[in-house]
Amino acid sequence: MYTLLVVDDETKIRNGICNYFPWNEIGFEIIGEAKNGRQALDTILKQQVDVVLSDIKMPVMSGIELAQELYSREISTKIVFLTGYKEFDYAQKALMYGVKSYIIKPTKYEELLATFSKIKDELDRERQQELAIPVTLAADATVQLPEAPEDPIEEQGYHEKKIAAIKAHIMECYRDVTLEEVAGLFHMNLYYLSKYFKKWSGQNFSEYVISVKMEKAAELLRDFSYKSYEIGSAVGYDNAKNFSRAFKLYFGKSPREFRDSPP
Template identity: 50%
Template sequence: MYKLLIADDEYEFRNGLTRFFPWNQVGFEAVKQAENGKEVLEIVHTNEIDVILCDIKMPIMSGIDVARELRNSHIKIVFLSGYREFEYAQQALTFGVKNYILKPPKFHEMENVFKGLKEELDQKKDLKASRLASEKAEDPVFETLITKIKRYIEQNYRDATLEGTAKFVHLNQHYLSKYFKQKTSENFSDYVIRVKMEKAKELLADPNCKTYEISEIVGYSNAKNFTRTFRKYTGKSPREYRNRE
């Protein structure tokens, strides 16, 4: 049920409207009443309200004043008035009020207006739910992409580059670099080096692998560059790492 606030300076009128119109049949619950625009604003600031059925002419603050104050909120406003002057309807449109019911309201008119409002609110709710569901489903998407990127690097560590990886996942390389850092808190280049060095550590466990061979396997044509990078990563040279025990 959507929450409805009924505002009118005539107690009998607003109370009768609250009690005798079958609000639940059109998807609403009349939860609050107000006798002027000031009370309306006080209520909406402390209560969950979806729609205001509001007399356009009220003391202290009019319905137009209320619409002006709430023009950027999610709350829908329906005006009630015994006045037929076009200027009121025109001002109502200015502040996004689409529905205008003349007093005394006819049952079928009230029913049509609020059924239409319910459909509009339902669509908005469904759209919001769909958007939230999409947003929730998006972290898995990020994780899948990161997993794809990491798997590509791990399988192609010897020649892995930012440009090549970007082409593989169909992303701009500058965007990929920023995206990877944002999602993993690690620079793309640092991750590539880490994969290379961890592979080098595995290969160094095999005494039959020469250092220069390992250097080439992990993508370093210059063994000195490999040694320098390995020392920076592990704190030891390849020889020291191999003979550490």
């Protein structure tokens, strides 16, 4: 059973989606509702959400902004937009951030069924691929770690070393590092790496990458020879507005406010 989060600012629509479609019969369990993208993001950061079914135009944080946050944080939650807005630019932005489908309200039962049946098949394939990938690393010239020992204590030490190696790579290549790149480097499946990193480090992969970027940005902000947009670019944010938003979300202050505050 895969987890589904329903996001819409209209209570009536959320209730209808949750109560009048046989989600359990097609392999999904509704684990929550949210009335805007911010509430949805908070839920996704706290628990595993496989799929989000979301409206686009909402107060506080729109569906597009939610998709952008998940994309920038490299969170693997899949998104389906359910919206009454037919403008082409919305559809383009949805595709840009990896949104799986774009359904116009009012949707037909058959369309909803077909869309989520396809997503379930995709999730099934990813899960099967995860189970088929061996846990241990294949030694190469770039990353060399021993195979996991059978002794539980030694095995824990092995996994801690592996996480340390992954973190060291992120610390070195934080500007452009991606889940896909690290998965290839350490010979791990994308989906498995995400779960593995969470299990053995206690953090989501994307959360750790963001923390490294933000701590480096904070360090650079103490040097007044750098402009804010230059620092944003240095840590991987080519859009100054996105950098400012991410920095404030992490520190509770904008880059300007942080720079003006006492060290």
